[in-house]
Amino acid sequence: MAEKPNLKDFVTQVRRDILRQVHKVNSGHPGGSLGCAEFFSVLFTEVLRTKDNFDMDGKEEDLFFLSNGHISPVYYSVLSRSGYFPVQELNTFRHIDSRLQGHPTTHEGLPGVRIASGSLGQGMSVAIGAALSKKLNNDKNLVYSLHGDGELQEGQNWEAIMYAAGNKVDNLIATVDYNGQQIDGSTDDVLPMGNLKAKFEAFGWIVLEEDNGNDIDAVRNILANAKSKTGQGKPVVILLKTVMGNGVDFMMHTHAWHGKAPNDEQLEIGLNQNPETLGDY
C-alpha cells in the first residue's frame, strides 16, 4: 500500500478540485461537495479496503455507494486522487464525451462507480442489495453509503430503512450528510426533518452522531466507531453534521451554492483560501 498522504493536504487539494471542476464548466454542485470533502477523503484513503483493480462485482472488498449523486465533484476528485482514473480527467467534468457525467453513472465505465445516482432516494436500497449479496457470498467486507439529509424526504428511503432493520442488514454503514440545507432553503423551511436520530432508532438502527463532520479526526473516529458496531444484527447510520461549502468562506452556511458555480473572481478567492498541495490537474 502506498504511503498515506497527509489528510489535511489531501482535503485541501480536493477542495481545489471541486472549485476548478465546477468553475470550468460553469455548472455543478460545489456546496455539498465541499461539505463532504473530509468524509470522502478519510473514507477512501483510510477506511475502505479495496482491491487494486476495479471490477463491478466488488467481491471481497468494501463497497461505497453515493446516493446524493449531485455531489459528484468531490466523488470524482477523491476517486481520481485515490488512483481509480487519471487526475487529468477531472478536466472533462460535465463536458461532452466525458466519463465524468454531471451525476455519476456506470454507463460510461468510470472506475469506482457501481450505480448511477442523481435521481434522489435510491441509493439506500442499492446499498442494502449489495450488502445482502455480500452475505450470500459469505463476504465479510462492508458496504458504505452516503445520503443527503434533504434526500431523506424521498419515501423510498424509509422503505429501505425499514427493510434493513427488519432483516438485520448489519454489514451496512449509511452516512447522512446532515448539513440542514437543500435547494430551496434550510431543510426546516422546506420540509422539517424532525428528530432524525429518533426516527432511525425507532426503525431499529444503531445511530451515531458526529457534530464535527468537517474535522478529519472526528470523521476518522466516527467511521471507526461505526465499523465496530457492525455485525450486531442492526444496520448502522452516522448522522454527520457538516457545513455546506466548508473551506470557502463565502460559500459556507448557505444553500446559495448548492448548484451554482463560482465566477473567475470567486474562484480565485476560493483557491487562495485553499493553496495547492498535491498538485492541480
Place this chain on the structure above:
Amino acid sequence: MKTYENTGNKDTRSGFGAGLDVLGDTNPDVVALCADLTGSLKMDAFKDKHPERFFQVGIAEANMMGIAAGMTIGGKIPFTGTFANFSTGRVYDQIRQSIAYSGKNVKICASHAGLTLGEDGATHQILEDLGLMKMLPGMTVINTCDFNQTKAATIAVAEHKGPVYLRFGRPKVPNFTAVDQSFEIGKAVKLQEGSDVTIVATGHLVWEALEAAKTLYDQGILAEVINIHTIKPLDEEAIIKSVKKTGCVVTAEEHNYLGGLGESVARCLTQNHPRPQEFVATQDTFGESGTPAELMEKYGLNAKAIVEKSKKVIERK
C-alpha cells in the same frame, strides 16, 4: 393448416413459478424478490426450497427494485415479482436509473398484466407497461403466450446478461406450445403459414390469433400467424419477410395501441416495407371490472376482433 392442441388451460404466472423453480435448482446465482405477492406470483416453490435466496421485501416496490439492482453487484441474478402495474409504472424511475441506466442484470417479472386481471379493475390493469419498458434503452421486453412458453422464457432470461421485463398474466388460458421448447429471445415463432394476411400477436392474444386463423381459413382466407413473444428487440426480419408475402398485417396485444407491439411493428414496416396495418389493442382507455372473457370481448381483444380486423386490412391492400 397446422393444428395446435390445448393440453389444458393453465395460467402463465404458474409457468413463471415453474421456471423459477427450475432455476432455483440449476443456477445458484438466481435470487428472487417479492413485494407481498408470493402466492399470486407462484413463487412458493422457490421460496420453500431456497429460503436463503428468497427475499420478502413487503409492500415496497421501489425498495425492491433498488435492492435487486444492488444484488447484481456481487454476481447475483435477481428476479423481482409483483403485478405488472407495480413492476413498471409505480417504480419507473427506480428501474430507469438504478437498473436500466446502470445496466444491471435484473429480471423484472410482472404478472396480472392487462385486462385479464379481471375483477380488480383498472387500478390494477396496466395497459401501458410494454410502452414504458420498451422505451428504456437496453431493456429487453418479453410477453409470453402460455404456461409452457412462460416457463421456457423464465429459464432463458437467466442466461441473458442485462435487464429484462418479462410480462405474463393471471387467468388460466390454453397451453399449446411445446413442453420443452427452447426459448430464443428476439426470435419470432411462425405458427401458421399464410399468404393473405399476417397476424402478429403477443401474450394472451396468440391463442386468439390461432382461433382467428381457423375462422378465416373456413372463409377462404389464409392467415400467417406469428407469435412475437419478444417485443424488444423486435424480430424485424421475420415481420418484413411475412408482410412482403401477405401485403398487410394485423397486430394483436393486450395493451394500449399507443406504445405497444402494434406501434413497434408499424415503425418497422414504415421504415422498411410500408403496408396497411390494423391494430387489435385497447384504444387509449383504462379498463374496468369484469371477467377476463367479458373484458376481452368488450374491449375488442379476442379472435372475433382479429377476424374483423383481418378482413378490414385485406380490403385496404
